Amino acid sequence: MKAIMPRSPRLHLLLLVLLLCIPAAPRAFAAEENSAEKPIAGAPVASDGRQVTSQITSWSASLDKLEVTVRNPAADEQTILEARTQVEAIRDEAQALAASVNSSLAETRALLDALGPPPADENTKESPELARQRASLNAEISDLDGRAKRALVVAARADALVLIAVENTRKQVTAKVMAQGPSPFSLELWETGLPETLDAITALSGVPLAWWSAPETGAKLATAWPTVLLVIVGATIVGWPIRRWLLRKGGPKPEEEEPSQGRRVLAATAAGLATCAIPVLAIVSVYVSFSVHGLLTGDFSLLARGLVAGLSIYIVVSGFAHVALQPRLPQWRISGLSEKSAETLESRLKLLGVMIGVNSFIWIAFNLAQADGSFRALVNLFANSTIAFGLWPILGDRAWYRSEAMVSAEATGGETVDPRLYVFPRRVLRLLVLAIPVTALAGYYNLSDYITRNVILIGALFGIFSALTTVIGEATAAMLNAQRGPLRQVRSALGLSDDSGKVAHFWLAGFFNVALGFALFLAFLPSAGVPRQDIANFLESGISGVRIGNFTISFTDILLAIVVFIVALRLTRMVQRLLERRILPQTRFDTGVQNSIKSAAGYAGTTLGLVIAVSVAGINFSNIAIIAGALSVGIGFGLQNIVNNFISGLIVLVERPVKVGDWVVIGGAEGTVKRINVRATEIETFKRTTVIVPNGDLISQPIVNYTLHNKLGRIDIPVGVAYGSDPSTIEKTLIEIASSHKSVLSFPKPRVFFLNFGASSLDFELRCFLANIEEGALVRTDLMYAVERTFRERKIEIPFAQSEVNFKDRDFDRIEALINRFLDQRDAQRAEPAGKHEGTGNA
Incomplete structure (x- = not known):
């Protein structure tokens, strides 16, 4: 059993691949059955000509009515959206009909092509049966072509109406946001709005007393108080242990000195749920109990809803601000802020939570969504100005200074690091915050609401993105670096080393981060004014594909093709390792043959994976062949060396003039062959340097191979x-x-x-x-x-090189003269400095 255990990860993966392939079998059989049940080419489509004409006429009449609605400038946004939905439904049905008719048209044309062209010679007559069948097919082709074109005309008209609806919706949203109301500097606004505001406050303050004094309230309270009490007690009994369990299992622990960033995020999440979610759920439970027993009616219902919303917002904002910033436990602080900045930011976030909670209460309790005129203008001015007052100090530099540890960690090589975080984004947001009261003072109350809502949403989404990206990074690193359990077996089966694990972590975490950012961006678009229908259509087009000319680009197909190619590469590497470690060592092939088989398996697997990925992406091979043929001449001239080296590499693998491990001399390089790649071969010299030799040189140049057949x-x-x-x-x-x-x-x-x-x-x-x-x-x-x-x-002498120099008699005289001349010059040079010193002394 111990000898079999190392194979278990690969067997598991192989079984997993086989299980994933099983669902494809029913689809294949279903495809055969469908193709068998499909009517023969030339048979009429499901709807005959009169039915198609009637359907197209009905669509055209519906489009006429919807066009009036879409083009009506007085129509509201909801009406236009409903009309647009109907237009898109008609467009989809028309396109489906056109596709069905075109499919039948292609089959009928194939039948006509099978008959061949009619006789060109007038004297040669075609048989009556063939002539009658040709005429029938031509008539059917004409009829089907007419149906398809009429359906496409309806679809094109529907597309045009959709564009008109989108444009009108955009104009309405822009007009609504940019609508200008009475200016706060107008005396008339205060004369009418201030009394309305005071009356609304007086009326709201009397709502609790009126509710309590109502005759039915006492009877309902007598019936409801046991339930309400039971809910409160039950929430306490259930919520308190859950709170303690969350804090004990996932909350921050003061004794832990250096938790990871992901651990800090999880601790903040657990502590936030314990301190925020449970109290909010208890408040909502009491509210629901009152609502179920009919105690929330009329204006009191709005008042209670506003209290629940405002109190819940404050609890959530203040609670998560505390657990995320942790002023007294800096090791558990999510952000790299200093202690002083964390305390400042926490207090300012709590103040903002109070302001948002109060404004939410005012908005709901006074039912401002249905209000208009001067009253709403004054309340809007007050609400947005107070929120801007709360946002402004949060974006200040004092709340965003880095900790000393973070500054020292980023200051590498003596560089100066700005101790402030997010300087440029905070400045941009401060300009937007400054625009909130400015636009309200100018009378653009809807624009002020728009900016306020989106600034708060951007901050919330940024916090969510930062926290989730940290968790994603920690989770992927834990999965790829697992040292035990099933994940360890999968990692070893895939052959992920430490370096490849880091690369896989970078791309996997990056993919999830991009997907998360895209999802949060889509969540932001409705608040920015983009209709949800447009977002849904965008996602649908990404899944089904965008048609450009004769090509359909589907982002999901492209993503799936990338995944398929990566999986094919990993499976190919697994097969190569299986060959290298288990199968080929059991054969009598030498090292070179084993390396050639391994390389051939890698090339075959990569090619097969690429072909499958291209097929999954929906790319037509005939189109690729046409493009490749058109570019073959230019590519042939530009890439001839690369193609030459590639073909030479294949020849080297087949003929094996050199193998991995051979001691070779080629050109000026001498060493051991380490790797034979597609384009070049790596040779490691005896000085441990690597020489890259193009495979073309291995074929065209002489090679000295000391170990081609054996090592003798x-x-x-x-x-x-x-x-x-x-x-x-x-x-x-x-x-x-x-x-x-x-x-x-x-x-x-x-x-x-x-x-x-x-x-x-x-x-x-x-x-x-x-x-x-x-x-x-x-x-x-x-x-x-x-x-x-x-x-x-043994006294055997190993001589060294010796030379004898013979001089003639006349050579001695010349040598003596040269020596005397040299000595005279030296004496003269020594005497000259002494004369200079004596002359200086006399002077």
């Missing part, structure tokens, strides 16, 4: 002895030395050759064969040490 090789050692030595003794001594070495073969036996009468020595050469020529340098060194030691012991 010969080494030659030149030896010179002094004149007067006995050549026979030299020969016997050298053969004795060579034969005594364990790496020298006895067959072929060592030989000594008398090469030359040198200028200073008698020149011999010892030649011996080795079973492994890769040991040649070591054996050569050992033999040369042995030769020097043995010659010294």
Whole structure:
């Protein structure tokens, strides 16, 4: 069993792949059944001509009515959206009909093509049966072509109406946001709005008393108080243990000194749920209990709803601000803020929570969504100005200073790091916050609401994005670096090393972060004024594909093709490792053949994965062939060297003039072949440097391969002895030395050759064969040490180069004259400085 266990991860993955392939079988059989049940080419489509005409007429009449609604400037946004939905439904049905008709049209044309062209010669007549069938097919083609074009006309008209609806919706949203009301500087606004505001406050303050004094309230309270009490007690009994469990299991622990960033985010989430979610759920439960028993009616219902909303917002904002910033536990602080900035930001966020809660209460309790006129203008001015007053200090520099540890960590190489965080985004948001009261004072109350809502939403989404990206990064790192359990087995089966694990973590976390950012961006679009229908259509087009000319680009298909290609590459690497470690070692193939099989498997798997990925992406191979044919000439000239090296690489793998592990000499490079790639071969020299040799050079240039068929090789050692030595003794001594070495073969036996009468020595050469020529340098060194030691012991002289110089008699006279001249010049140079010093002294 122990010998089988290492294979279990691969077996598991193989079983998983087979299980994933099983669902494809029913679809394949279903496709065959559908194709078998499909009517023969030329058969009429589901609807005959009159039915299609009636349907198109009905669509056209509906579009006429919807066009009036879409183009009506008085129509509201909701009416236009409903009309647009109907137009899009008609468009989809028309396109489906056109696709069905075109499919039948293609089949009918294939039948007509099978009949061949009519006789060109007037004297040659076609058989009556063929002529009748040709005429029937031509009539059917004409009818089907007319149906398809009429359906496409309806679809095109519907598309045009959709564009008109989108444009009118955009104009209405813009007009609504940019609508200008009475200016706060207008005396008339205050004369009418202030009394209305005071009356509304007076009326709202009397709502609780009126509710309490109502006759039915007492009876309903008598019935409801046991339930309400039970809800409160139940929420306390259930919520308190859950709160303690969350804090104990996931909350921050003061004794833990260096938690990871992901651990801090999870701790803040757990503590936030414990301190915020449970109280909010308790408040909402009491509200629901009152509502179920009919205690929330009339204006009191608005008042209660506003209290629940305002109180819940304050609890959530203040609670999460505290657990995220942790002024007293800096090691559990999510952001890298200093302690002073964390305290400042927490207090300002709590103040903002109070302001947002109060404004939410005012908005709901006074039912401002249904209010208008001066009253709403004054309340809007007050509400947006107070929120701007709360947002302004939050975006100040004082609340965003980095901690000293964060500054020192980022200050590498003596660089100066700005201690403030998010300087530019905060300045942009401050300009928007400044625009809130300015637009309200100018009378653009809707624009002020728009900016306020989106600034708060941007801040909330940014916080969510920062927290979730941290959790995603920690989670992917934990999965890819798992040291135990199933994830460890999957990692080993996929062959993820530490370096490849880091690369996989970068791309996997990056993919999830981009997907998260895209999802949050889509969540922001409705608040920015983009209709949800447009967002849904955008997502649908991304899934179904966008048609550009004759091509359909589907982002989901492209993403799926990328995933399929990556999976194919990983499976190919798994197969290569299986061949390298388990299958090929059990064969008698040499290392070169094993490497060629492994490389061929890699090329085949990569090619197959690429073909499957292209098919999944929906790319037509005929289109690729046309484009490749058009560009083949230019690509042939521009990439001929690359293609040459690629083909040469295939030839090297097949003919194997060199193999991995061979000792080769090519050009000026000598070393061991380490890798044979598609374009080039890597040779590692004996100095441990890598030489990249194009595969074309391996085919076109001569190569010296010391280990092509085997590692048998010969080494030659030149030896010179002094004149007067006995050549026979030299020969016997050298053969004795060579034969005594364990790496020298006895067959072929060592030989000594008398090469030359040198200028200073008698020149011999010892030649011996080795079973492994890769040991040649070591054996050569050992033999040369042995030769020097043995010659010294046996008094055999190894001479060094000597030269004799003969001078003629007349040369001595010239030499003597040159020496005397040199001495005179030296004496004159020594005397000249002394004369200068004496002249200076006399002066």
